[in-house]
Amino acid sequence: MAVAKPLPHDAARLHVTGQARYVDDIPSPRDTLHLAFGLSTVAHADITALDLDAVRQSDGVVAVLTADDLPFDNDVSPSAHDEPLLANGSVHHIGQPVFLVVATSHRAARVAARKGQISYAERPALLTLEDALAADSRFEDGPRIYTKGDADSAITSAAHVVEDTFDLGGQEHFYLEGQAAMAQPQEDGGMLVNSSTQHPTEIQHKVAEAIGLPMHAVRVETRRMGGGFGGKESQGNALAVACAIAARATGRTCKMRYDRDDDMTITGKRHAFRISYRAGFDAEGRIQGVEFTHLVDCGWAQDLSLPVADRAMLHSDNAYLIPAIRIESHRLKTNRQSATAYRGFGGPQGMVGIERVMDHAAHKLGLDPVELRQRNYYAPMQSATAPAGAPHDSFVPAPDAAGDLASRGAPAAPADVTTPAADVQTTPYHMPVEDFILHELTAELLDTSDYATRKADIATWNAGNDRFKRGIAFSPVKFGISFTLTHLNQAGALVHVYQDGSVHLNHGGTEMGQGLFQKVAQVAASRFGISLEKVKITATDTAKVPNTSATAASSGSDLNGMAVKAACDTIRDRMAAYLAERYQQPVSAVRFEGDRVIIGSEELSFEAAAMECYTGRISLSSTGYYKTPKLEWDRIQGKGRPFFYFAYGAAITEVVVDRLTGENRILRADVLHDAGASLNPALDIGQVEGAYVQGAGWLTTEELVWDQTGNLRTHAPSTYKIPACSDRPDVFNVALWNGENREDSIYRSKAVGEPPFMLGISAWLALSDAVGAYGGSYPALNAPATSEEIWRAVRRIAPEA
Amino acid sequence: MVKVTMTVNGRTASGEVEGRTLLSGFLREELGLTGTHVGCDTSQCGACVVHVDGKAVKSCTMLAAEADGAEIATIEGQAAPDGTLNVIQQAFQDHHGLQCGFCTPGMVMSAAALLKDNPKPSEQEIREYLEGNLCRCTGYHNIVKAIMAASGQDVSAVAAE
Ligand code: FES
Numbered sequence: 013m014a015v016a017k018p019l020p021h022d023a024a025r026l027h028v029t030g031q032a033r034y035v036d037d038i039p040s041p042r043d044t045l046h047l048a049f050g051l052s053t054v055a056h057a058d059i060t061a062l063d064l065d066a067v068r069q070s071d072g073v074v075a076v077l078t079a080d081d082l083p084f085d086n087d088v089s090p091s092a093h094d095e096p097l098l099a100n101g102s103v104h105h106i107g108q109p110v111f112l113v114v115a116t117s118h119r120a121a122r123v124a125a126r127k128g129q130i131s132y133a134e135r136p137a138l139l140t141l142e143d144a145l146a147a148d149s150r151f152e153d154g155p156r157i158y159t160k161g162d163a164d165s166a167i168t169s170a171a172h173v174v175e176d177t178f179d180l181g182g183q184e185h186f187y188l189e190g191q192a193a194m195a196q197p198q199e200d201g202g203m204l205v206n207s208s209t210q211h212p213t214e215i216q217h218k219v220a221e222a223i224g225l226p227m228h229a230v231r232v233e234t235r236r237m238g239g240g241f242g243g244k245e246s247q248g249n250a251l252a253v254a255c256a257i258a259a260r261a262t263g264r265t266c267k268m269r270y271d272r273d274d275d276m277t278i279t280g281k282r283h284a285f286r287i288s289y290r291a292g293f294d295a296e297g298r299i300q301g302v303e304f305t306h307l308v309d310c311g312w313a314q315d316l317s318l319p320v321a322d323r324a325m326l327h328s329d330n331a332y333l334i335p336a337i338r339i340e341s342h343r344l345k346t347n348r349q350s351a352t353a354y355r356g357f358g359g360p361q362g363m364v365g366i367e368r369v370m371d372h373a374a375h376k377l378g379l380d381p382v383e384l385r386q387r388n389y390y391a392p393m394q395s396a397t398a399p400a401g402a403p404h405d406s407f408v409p410a411p412d413a414a415g416d417l418a419s420r421g422a423p424a425a426p427a428d429v430t431t432p433a434a435d436v437q438t439t440p441y442h443m444p445v446e447d448f449i450l451h452e453l454t455a456e457l458l459d460t461s462d463y464a465t466r467k468a469d470i471a472t473w474n475a476g477n478d479r480f481k482r483g484i485a486f487s488p489v490k491f492g493i494s495f496t497l498t499h500l501n502q503a504g505a506l507v508h509v510y511q512d513g514s515v516h517l518n519h520g521g522t523e524m525g526q527g528l529f530q531k532v533a534q535v536a537a538s539r540f541g542i543s544l545e546k547v548k549i550t551a552t553d554t555a556k557v558p559n560t561s562a563t564a565a566s567s568g569s570d571l572n573g574m575a576v577k578a579a580c581d582t583i584r585d586r587m588a589a590y591l592a593e594r595y596q597q598p599v600s601a602v603r604f605e606g607d608r609v610i611i612g613s614e615e616l617s618f619e620a621a622a623m624e625c626y627t628g629r630i631s632l633s634s635t636g637y638y639k640t641p642k643l644e645w646d647r648i649q650g651k652g653r654p655f656f657y658f659a660y661g662a663a664i665t666e667v668v669v670d671r672l673t674g675e676n677r678i679l680r681a682d683v684l685h686d687a688g689a690s691l692n693p694a695l696d697i698g699q700v701e702g703a704y705v706q707g708a709g710w711l712t713t714e715e716l717v718w719d720q721t722g723n724l725r726t727h728a729p730s731t732y733k734i735p736a737c738s739d740r741p742d743v744f745n746v747a748l749w750n751g752e753n754r755e756d757s758i759y760r761s762k763a764v765g766e767p768p769f770m771l772g773i774s775a776w777l778a779l780s781d782a783v784g785a786y787g788g789s790y791p792a793l794n795a796p797a798t799s800e801e802i803w804r805a806v807r808r809i810a811p812e813a
Numbered sequence: 814m815v816k817v818t819m820t821v822n823g824r825t826a827s828g829e830v831e832g833r834t835l836l837s838g839f840l841r842e843e844l845g846l847t848g849t850h851v852g853c854d855t856s857q858c859g860a861c862v863v864h865v866d867g868k869a870v871k872s873c874t875m876l877a878a879e880a881d882g883a884e885i886a887t888i889e890g891q892a893a894p895d896g897t898l899n900v901i902q903q904a905f906q907d908h909h910g911l912q913c914g915f916c917t918p919g920m921v922m923s924a925a926a927l928l929k930d931n932p933k934p935s936e937q938e939i940r941e942y943l944e945g946n947l948c949r950c951t952g953y954h955n956i957v958k959a960i961m962a963a964s965g966q967d968v969s970a971v972a973a974e
């Protein structure tokens with residue numbers, strides 16, 4: 013069976029030969045036009061005049077468009093209709109698109125775009141969280157607050173209290189392939205769009221609105237992205253819409269790609285947070301209660317900030333049973349790029365909050381940080397298989413017609429939620445935790461990584477070294493799987509079996525390197541009992557599978573794998589019924605395996621079986637559909653079951669720090685991660701490795717710096733430091749946990765895109781451990797813990813060092 | 814406009830280009846060799862690495878006119894004419910040295926240049942050599958492993974599968 017085999021990425025051969033096509037590689041007509049935006053150079057202002065004569069006269073320019081020239085909706089927001097494609101009288105961050113240049117080459121468009129004269133009447137810009145909070149500049153009417161129990165009195169009466177505030181920076185996606193789109197006008201006014209997007213349906217919807225056509229007139233195709241990480245969930249809208257508008261205006265194919273510095277200046281990033289906490293512990297280190305305040309930098313437009321900030325709240329417990337908790341989340345509007353989805357979608361920020369609390373408490377109580385964590389874990393899973401559940405089909409009223417329903421930014425309808433029994437352990441949002449496996453997983457990781465011995469060795473080593481100190485830290489992950497906007501948890505697929513037994517596979521998920529297409533093809537091959545070569549993977553296409561959700565929230569293989577399974581099974585059942593009758597056998601005697609169809613004592617090749625079914629007039633094509641069961645969530649109350657299940661993992665990282673410079677490196681990382689019964693262990697391990705490094709990068713070297721005018725100074729890889737090949741851990745042991753999903757997911761696997769990102773938190777905690785070795789008090793690191801931050805922290809706790 | 818002629822993957826290629834045209838642009842736009850990727854435009858990511866007279870060069874750092882008369886090798890010319898992958902390409906496939914694949918052509922070309930000078934590099938040497946090739950997806954682990962394997966070295970110590 014193809015499932016569970018460690019097969020290479022489906023397009024590996026195309027990648028190593030340079031044949032794999034990204035949007036900018038797709039052949040286009042000779043007269044293709046190229047686009048560039050003219051950008052705002054101030055953070056907040058009214059535009060008083062726009063002189064674009066020099067732009068129009070620039071070489072190769074075919075057209076220049078402003079907000080006034082747009083034929084229909086001027087909006088590329090995935091949520092609140094607050095993000096015009098082109099600035100409408102005012103600008104809200106440096107890098108906001110103001111006008112659009114259409115020219116004969118990419119370079120000509122970029123050169124011309126620099127020549128615009130924009131006059132501004134500047135307005136005060138909100139560039140810090142304090143300023144935004146003071147000005148009450150926010151999304152939603154006020155803070156969201158989720159509570160369980162009475163946190164304040166639990167903390168007040170606790171034996172030990174820790175409290176602090178720290179900063180947690182954002183993160184640039186740095187997908188290697190920048191944003192790109194191409195639009196080709198069709199004969200009937202329709203538009204064919206190729207877009208580097210995680211969300212083709214969203215692109216289709218926004219393009220249709222922008223050119224005043226129904227969605228059926230717009231077809232969006234996405235074969236692959238050169239990385240996404242959430243940065244291509246909504247941030248591709250502007251390019252695709254710009255291309256479609258320009259293509260409509262000129263009748264020619266239009267193409268747009270952001271150069272790296274434009275990409276970093278224009279597009280949103282991970283949300284930066286400031287987290288304040290106050291937590292009470294008993295003498296044994298058991299948490300009694302905690303209060304969190306999240307100040308969330310959402311940037312200038314709403315985008316997906318509400319669900320991101322929600323998910324941060326939903327991960328404020330991480331792996332710990334917290335009797336009383338209160339989380340207050342302020343979604344602040346500032347004059348920066350509009351922060352957006354990024355791998356983990358707020359989950360990592362929430363998780364860093366509680367891991368910081370645990371670290372701080374262990375330091376204060378003088379307990380081993382692993383032991384303290386284990387004492388606070390949720391109770392273990394009771395039964396390894398969950399009862400089946402049905403999708404929660406309460407009536408959901410459709411919001412206003414203009415709503416962007418397929419976006420995570422869409423409004424959520426209130427839901428009826430079931431209250432769990434009082435003796436069931438629940439999260440801060442009152443969801444029972446039934447699949448907790450971190451006790452066993454932690455024990456195994458401590459053992460395989462030799463934690464106790466190494467910890468003792470490090471203490472000895474540190475005692476003999478003044479300048480360098482080593483540190484070691486453990487962190488667990490419990491990450492909720494499902495879109496928190498319940499209606500997005502659906503997927504469709506389209507499968508054809510041709511008369512020669514070859515199979516055409518299509519589904520709504522997009523490929524950004526994670527290996528989704530291969531994993532889903534493995535599912536299809538397994539359902540038909542055929543080898544993978546018989547299954548043709550095809551580009552995501554809104555004309556084949558409609559109304560898809562973004563490939564996001566780690567949901568790709570869970571949702572699309574199930575939809576494909578449903579489609580394959582429909583065809584298989586039809587084939588089985590026909591062949592059983594034809595060969596006078598019971599249907600139960602028909603099996604599909606080893607590229608053959610076995611019908612009792614008869615046996616046919618799959619090709620022959622397909623041929624027979626075709627001539628027998630059996631339909632060999634089917635759609636498939638899946639919706640996730642058991643979900644019910646009310647985001648306003650903060651109650652219900654937003655997640656189908658949890659994915660788990662844990663990491664132990666060892667680092668060394670130089671007191672004099674703050675420089676540091678990761679010496680070793682050990683990871684044990686839960687992918688359920690993995691659909692493809694090689695691809696899943698690749699996800700875990702990449703995610704760990706990206707997560708560690710977020711919390712260590714990746715620093716975004718804006719100056720006092722709101723200008724992002726780190727807009728290129730020269731100043732923004734993602735991990736390079738020499739930064740990866742010297743020793744890096746990654747293994748998958750041997751277990752199955754308790755819930756009935758596709759072949760009992762678990763989602764793997766986002767959860768391992770948070771394993772990188774252990775690197776940050778290890779740095780804290782190392783810095784702590786210089787002095788007595790708690791290092792209280794901010795994130796990212798750059799060399800400068802570490803240098804400062806050493807001086808804070810050991811002034812004379 | 815200047816006329817440039819160079820040998821690309823063993824074939825003569827010429828074209829009229831503006832003086833400022835980068836080699837990466839010439840390969841991609843004039844010759845349609847889109848396997849050479851542009852990831853940063855500023856000589857930092859290494860997605861555009863090709864060989865110029867046998868040396869690894871970031872093709873966004875060189876003018877097409879400077880490459881006049883040179884021997885250029887790109888990712889498209891690495892496999893045998895019958896499609897058989899070279900040993901580095903095969904190792905990247907077998908050892909999962911890629912995810913989104915955008916960095917892959919540059920990685921393969923850099924690896925080829927490294928192995929030409931240093932047929933059995935240590936893990937440390939590989940990592941240092943690849944300093945100018947960024948990958949956002951893989952965490953580099955399998956890339957290093959693939960290059961070790963391509964050089965005929967045992968990779969069992971590099972990581973668990
Ligand atoms: S595009 Fe040449 S180094 Fe990045």
Ligand code: FES
Binds near residue numbers: 239
């Ligand atoms: S595989 Fe995506 S950048 Fe390397």
